[in-house]
Amino acid sequence: xxxxxxxxxxxxxxxxxxxxxxxxxxxxxxxxxxxxxxxxxxxxxxxxxxxxxxxxxxxxxxxxxxxxxxxxxxxxxxxxxxxxxxxxxxxxxxxxxxxxxxx
Amino acid sequence: xxxxxxxxxxxxxxxxxxxxxxxxxxxxxxxxxxxxxxxxxxxxxxxxxxxxxxxxxxxxxxxxxxxxxxxxxxxxxxxxxxxxxxxxxxxxxxxxxxxxxxxxxxxxxxxxxxxxxxxxxxxxxxxxxxxxxxxxxxxxxxxxxxxxxxxxxxxxxxxxxxxxxxxxxxxxxxxxxxxxxxxxxxxxxxxxxxxxxxxxxxxxxxxxxxxxxxxxxxxxxxxxxxxxxxxxxxxxxxxxxxxxxxxxxxxxxxxxxxxxxxxxxxxxxxxxxxxxxxxxxxxxxxxxxxxxxxxxxx
Numbered sequence: 459x460x461x462x463x464x465x466x467x468x469x470x471x472x473x474x475x476x477x478x479x480x481x482x483x484x485x486x487x488x489x490x491x492x493x494x495x496x497x498x499x500x501x502x503x504x505x506x507x508x509x510x511x512x513x514x515x516x517x518x519x520x521x522x523x524x525x526x527x528x529x530x531x532x533x534x535x536x537x538x539x540x541x542x543x544x545x546x547x548x549x550x551x552x553x554x555x556x557x558x559x560x561x
Numbered sequence: 562x563x564x565x566x567x568x569x570x571x572x573x574x575x576x577x578x579x580x581x582x583x584x585x586x587x588x589x590x591x592x593x594x595x596x597x598x599x600x601x602x603x604x605x606x607x608x609x610x611x612x613x614x615x616x617x618x619x620x621x622x623x624x625x626x627x628x629x630x631x632x633x634x635x636x637x638x639x640x641x642x643x644x645x646x647x648x649x650x651x652x653x654x655x656x657x658x659x660x661x662x663x664x665x666x667x668x669x670x671x672x673x674x675x676x677x678x679x680x681x682x683x684x685x686x687x688x689x690x691x692x693x694x695x696x697x698x699x700x701x702x703x704x705x706x707x708x709x710x711x712x713x714x715x716x717x718x719x720x721x722x723x724x725x726x727x728x729x730x731x732x733x734x735x736x737x738x739x740x741x742x743x744x745x746x747x748x749x750x751x752x753x754x755x756x757x758x759x760x761x762x763x764x765x766x767x768x769x770x771x772x773x774x775x776x777x778x779x780x781x782x783x784x785x786x787x788x789x790x791x792x793x794x795x796x797x798x799x800x801x802x803x804x805x806x807x808x809x810x811x812x813x814x815x816x817x818x819x820x821x822x823x824x825x826x827x828x829x830x831x832x833x834x835x836x837x838x839x840x841x842x843x844x845x846x847x848x849x850x851x852x853x854x855x856x857x858x859x
Contacts, residue, residue, distance in 0.1 A: 462822050465569060465599070467590055468581035472604060476579065476631070479815035486819045489575035492563040503562040 465490040469498035477506040566590075570597035577602055577822075579631065583677055584684035585856055588613040591628075595620045600627040602818070606693045609684045609855050611842040618834050629818065629830055630837040633810040634694065635701050636817040638800035639784040643777065646789045646798070647702070651772030656703075656745075656752035658695040660780050661762030667739060670716060675726035678758070679716070679737045682728050684855045686738040688713065688848055692756030694781035697840045698766060699745060699752050705839035706745035706752065711847040713741030714759065734854035743847060784810060 462485060466473055469491075480486050488506050493499035563569035570578070570593065578594040580587060581604040588608045591601045595617065607630045608614045621628035634640055647653075666676040679685045688711060699706065715736040718724070724731045740757030755762075764780030773791030777784055778799075786799040803809035821830060849858070 459823055459825060462577055462819055463575040464577045464579050464602075465572065465575040466579045466581070467566075467569075467594070468579075468604075470581055470583075472581045473579075475811045476581070476815060479812040482812060483816045483819050485823050486815065490563060490569060490572050492566060492569040494564060496564050499562045499564055 460485070462486040463489040465492065466502070467492045469493045469495070469502055473502065474505065477502070480506070566593065570594060570599060576600055577627075580604060581631070584689055585609060585682070588617065591617050592620065595624060595626055595628070598624065598626070602629045602631050605630055605632040605697070606684070606689050606844065607837050607841055609689070609841075609845065609857070610859065611838065611845050612859070614838050614841045618838065622831070627822070627827060627830055628834065630833065631814065631818075632694070632697055632837075633814040634698055634781065634784070635833065635836070636814040637784050637810060638813060638817075639777075639787050639798070642787045642798045642800060643775065643784075644702070646775060646787060647768070649773060649789060649791055649794070650768065650770030650775055652749065653703070653768055653770045654750045655769040656699060656750065656767070657754075657769075658698065658752075658766040658781050659755040659757075659762055660691040660694055660764050660782060661740070661755070661757040661760050662691055662764075663761045664758045667759045670737075670739070673720035673722050675718060675720075675723040679718075679739070680726055681718075681734045681737055681854060682726070682730055682856045686848075686853065687740050687756045687758045688738050688743065688844065688853070690756070691758065691782075692741065692743055692754050693840070693844065695754030695756060695766070696743060696745075696843055697836065698781045699754065700839045700843065701836040702768075703747055703752075705843060706747050708746045709843045709847040710744045711738075711741055711851040711853075712744070713738035713851055713853075715739075715852070728856070730854065730856060734852075736852060738848075738851070738853060741851075745843070782810070 464486065466488065477488055480488055491499050491502045493502065576599065578599045579602040580590050582590060584606055587603055591603045594601050617628060664678065666678050669676050670679050677683050677685060678690065716739045718727060718735045718737060739759040743754040745752040764783060766777040766781045768775045773789065776788040778786040778788065784801065786797050788797045801809055801813060803812050
């Protein structure tokens with residue numbers, strides 16, 4: 459096997475964490491995403507399926523609100539100040555500056 | 562991009578499916594993917610029932626497909642250090658682990674809501690989410706315990722919204738664990754595992770032996786370093802130097818797994834499933850003893 463091609467099922471907070479590792483590891487790539495929600499599938503595909511279009515802004519973090527707090531979204535791109543304003547405990551904020559593909 | 566599962570699984574462009582959905586959906590979706598001829602990477606907790614775990618393992622073996630539990634622990638470089646250093650502390654007598662991660666969803670629960678994370682209909686709760694890491698680490702290091710007993714802070718799901726959210730479980734399983742302690746008895750030592758979604762705490766995992774102790778930095782899902790202190794030595798090890806320390810365990814999980822897959826280490830990956838199966842058995846037996854019933858339980 460020369461390359462591992464992956465399709466994902468699910469769109470919760472763990473999925474982007476795993477997908478962010480793909481561009482950093484040689485030999486694995488995302489090929490397809492499935493979600494019951496068109497919006498969530500779109501979001502994942504646009505963020506991770508095409509590395510060339512990923513934007514990099516180290517001033518922003520990805521924060522993953524616990525399920526149910528913001529059910530209309532899976533992730534927010536917010537500054538640290540905005541995170542603090544939301545009052546989320548640190549251990550519920552899973553994020554860092556996005557890693558560019560191929561870095 | 563798909564919103565139709567059958568069409569998704571029929572796509573020939575990928576060989577592996579990574580599944581990270583609510584706990585109770587794992588078995589059904591993994592089975593469907595395996596039967597469609599896909600290799601499956603299944604997020605923890607693997608399944609809620611041991612017979613389901615066994616069935617998935619059997620299907621994968623029968624179809625010569627790869628099935629992996631996606632649990633970072635045993636893929637981490639620092640886990641290899643832990644295994645290497647463990648003999649130095651001598652005969653193990655006590656193991657203790659804590660994984661506390663307060664979630665604001667607990668406030669919603671107290672307000673009468675029923676978030677998925679706390680819904681037994683989706684196999685939610687503290688044991689299934691956080692304490693799973695403690696149990697898995699015990700099992701992968703020491704094997705399956707002789708017995709396991711779960712003592713939990715059970716939250717009564719009695720509000721109208723909670724009763725509605727329970728669906729068919731209403732009246733049968735009106736509780737969920739928001740935190741708890743799992744006591745595991747091994748032939749030669751005892752182990753205590755703490756997990757909490759309703760408190761704040763300092764996460765740790767410590768193994769105490771007759772000649773010293775080992776502490777895993779940031780607990781069973783952290784592995785930020787391995788501190789080994791014996792009668793004669795005091796050393797700290799860390800081989801996880803990826804520049805994004807908060808998320809690096811996933812990086813190492815993907816890196817190690819990809820290396821194994823590319824090398825077609827099927828046997829090594831298959832061997833890991835014994836620890837997974839043992840963990841699921843411990844989880845199922847202990848939660849049922851504690852009165853935690855999930856949708857689809859036998």
